[in-house]
Amino acid sequence: MKYWIGxxxxxxxxxxxxxxxKNNIVARKxxxxxxxxxxxxxxxxxxxxxGEVVAEAGITFADVAGIGIGSPGPLxxxxxxxxxxxxxxxxxxxxxxxxxxxxxxxxxxxxxVDAGVYGEYLYGAGKGARCVVGVxxxxxxxxxxxxxxxxxxGTTTSCMEIGHMQMVPNGPRCGCGRLGCxxxxxxxxAVAAQAAAAAARGEAPALLEASGGAxxxxxxxxxxxxxxxxxxxxxxxxxxxxxxxxxxxxxSVNLLAPDVVVLGGGMVEAMPELFVAxxxxxxxxxxIIPYGKGGVPVKAAQLMDDAGxxxxxxxxxxxxxxxx
Amino acid sequence: MKYWIGxxxxxxxxxxxxxxxKNNIVARKxxxxxxxxxxxxxxxxxxxxxGEVVAEAGITFADVAGIGIGSPGPLxxxxxxxxxxxxxxxxxxxxxxxxxxxxxxxxxxxxxVDAGVYGEYLYGAGKGARCVVGVxxxxxxxxxxxxxxxxxxGTTTSCMEIGHMQMVPNGPRCGCGRLGCxxxxxxxxAVAAQAAAAAARGEAPALLEASGGAxxxxxxxxxxxxxxxxxxxxxxxxxxxxxxxxxxxxxSVNLLAPDVVVLGGGMVEAMPELFVAxxxxxxxxxxIIPYGKGGVPVKAAQLMDDAGxxxxxxxxxxxxxxxx
Numbered sequence: 001m002k003y004w005i006g007x008x009x010x011x012x013x014x015x016x017x018x019x020x021x022k023n024n025i026v027a028r029k030x031x032x033x034x035x036x037x038x039x040x041x042x043x044x045x046x047x048x049x050x051g052e053v054v055a056e057a058g059i060t061f062a063d064v065a066g067i068g069i070g071s072p073g074p075l076x077x078x079x080x081x082x083x084x085x086x087x088x089x090x091x092x093x094x095x096x097x098x099x100x101x102x103x104x105x106x107x108x109x110x111x112x113v114d115a116g117v118y119g120e121y122l123y124g125a126g127k128g129a130r131c132v133v134g135v136x137x138x139x140x141x142x143x144x145x146x147x148x149x150x151x152x153x154g155t156t157t158s159c160m161e162i163g164h165m166q167m168v169p170n171g172p173r174c175g176c177g178r179l180g181c182x183x184x185x186x187x188x189x190a191v192a193a194q195a196a197a198a199a200a201r202g203e204a205p206a207l208l209e210a211s212g213g214a215x216x217x218x219x220x221x222x223x224x225x226x227x228x229x230x231x232x233x234x235x236x237x238x239x240x241x242x243x244x245x246x247x248x249x250x251x252s253v254n255l256l257a258p259d260v261v262v263l264g265g266g267m268v269e270a271m272p273e274l275f276v277a278x279x280x281x282x283x284x285x286x287x288i289i290p291y292g293k294g295g296v297p298v299k300a301a302q303l304m305d306d307a308g309x310x311x312x313x314x315x316x317x318x319x320x321x322x323x324x
Numbered sequence: 325m326k327y328w329i330g331x332x333x334x335x336x337x338x339x340x341x342x343x344x345x346k347n348n349i350v351a352r353k354x355x356x357x358x359x360x361x362x363x364x365x366x367x368x369x370x371x372x373x374x375g376e377v378v379a380e381a382g383i384t385f386a387d388v389a390g391i392g393i394g395s396p397g398p399l400x401x402x403x404x405x406x407x408x409x410x411x412x413x414x415x416x417x418x419x420x421x422x423x424x425x426x427x428x429x430x431x432x433x434x435x436x437v438d439a440g441v442y443g444e445y446l447y448g449a450g451k452g453a454r455c456v457v458g459v460x461x462x463x464x465x466x467x468x469x470x471x472x473x474x475x476x477x478g479t480t481t482s483c484m485e486i487g488h489m490q491m492v493p494n495g496p497r498c499g500c501g502r503l504g505c506x507x508x509x510x511x512x513x514a515v516a517a518q519a520a521a522a523a524a525r526g527e528a529p530a531l532l533e534a535s536g537g538a539x540x541x542x543x544x545x546x547x548x549x550x551x552x553x554x555x556x557x558x559x560x561x562x563x564x565x566x567x568x569x570x571x572x573x574x575x576s577v578n579l580l581a582p583d584v585v586v587l588g589g590g591m592v593e594a595m596p597e598l599f600v601a602x603x604x605x606x607x608x609x610x611x612i613i614p615y616g617k618g619g620v621p622v623k624a625a626q627l628m629d630d631a632g633x634x635x636x637x638x639x640x641x642x643x644x645x646x647x648x
Contacts, residue, residue: 074614084614131479152580154455154581155454159581161613162578162579164578166574166575168492250490251490254488255576256483256579257481285502288485289478289483290407
């Protein structure tokens, strides 16, 4: 039996999984990304994690048909070079070549959110749809689109950079250096920063106690807890983020007319109803494409952490399988 | 020899052409649309124009292999029903069935801008590109995208409604009823309305004299003349429109990573340098997809009025040809 490795590289954590030929995950391994330690350290941790998950599955690299890696930031698809990833601090990193050299396995690199959306298309909330638009707000906000079974792509690079759609002229500064990007208004970092400010003003005492007012300490689960415990100012911050997300999704729907919009990532996992309702409400008014009575179907991702690894492994199977 | 008819239905004028099997236009016929006279009158004029162009070419309907119609507004592609066209005032008009009944020829209906973009992809500024994003500011603002030789589409409807991307919350009112759509900021109507206001304020005396300050009287050529004659306030209005257009194009480029952006329509034809420069300037800063030194290639459409008819005929040939 041949195995595939799916790897999901996030701004804060990395997850590796071994997938068997029936598409079942037989082993998983998770580590922190520690982007601040630099690209060399991160690559070492990636290769180490892949080695560990292979051992965990009780197989060797000879049993691995290929590796699929989902990585953030624009990247060169055919060479597997990560061109620029503001949230990881990477520039022109030949990720595919490094991993192939260290493991001896054929490797493909795709955008991390493309991997998640492809996973949801294969097995989750977008299963079998002709066109799926996926938006995953996390440390940043990534998008992906599966169209007639293919991931939409640029000629050399990945695309669907919905996080850098300008939502409002002169809006807050984004990690990419521009002003008013969706990511600067609705990512987990943007929400955490606003929540930390609210906490500092004394408006969110429980969150202040839990986080000390430190932005990196404010996780999605903590935000969800604050809302569940009746913290109205945090709730307003998240609803506003969902509203901005809805506006960007509306523009994407007006362009691509998908059959389903899939929302994923840590914040959506922690507060799925809030995000699905917030985005759906905006789409009801802002979409000009005729969708009939039910409007645009908006769903929360179903595969949680597994979406990225299953999608990356599935794409590797498809691309490397096609080459053989 | 078999012939194809391409038909371009605009908010203000309609153009029919007979195209021979070598893709040469052998006859053309142009009429005003007169949308205010209602859909029945417009449909009668469409059929009349098709009859006239067939006579002009010295052929009969028996020589016509198929008709392709580019029509504004979201439409149902497989049935050829125009679902809603704010600029024509149409709702659920079965255009394909009507034209097939009156002419006896197989007919396909696509979005008017899709037709124009497909024409530019076949023979013009987007020739042979893997991915072309076209944006045509006219009475409204339509978009189209050819991806791997296919027009991007929704499952039942057309898509790429870039004119209804919300550019600014609480912006000016759009013909679709929403606020802040690109169309309300940068269409010919939006530009004409701002120019008419400037004329009324005494800032554009030549334009006031030429138009009497009436919005419908302010044509693209008149706007171009005013700028050529040194009218700074009209120039600022057009540059601002090109800037808004650039912002919407930037969002589309960040999503679709096209190989070329093609700008078309009457305003761009009248002022190609101004629009290409204005859009390119915004893209330089606002696009996060790596394009290398030259940036995103932006070109003015090359086929002028013929883009729509050639694209519609070409699409009919492709779709109806495939069915046979």
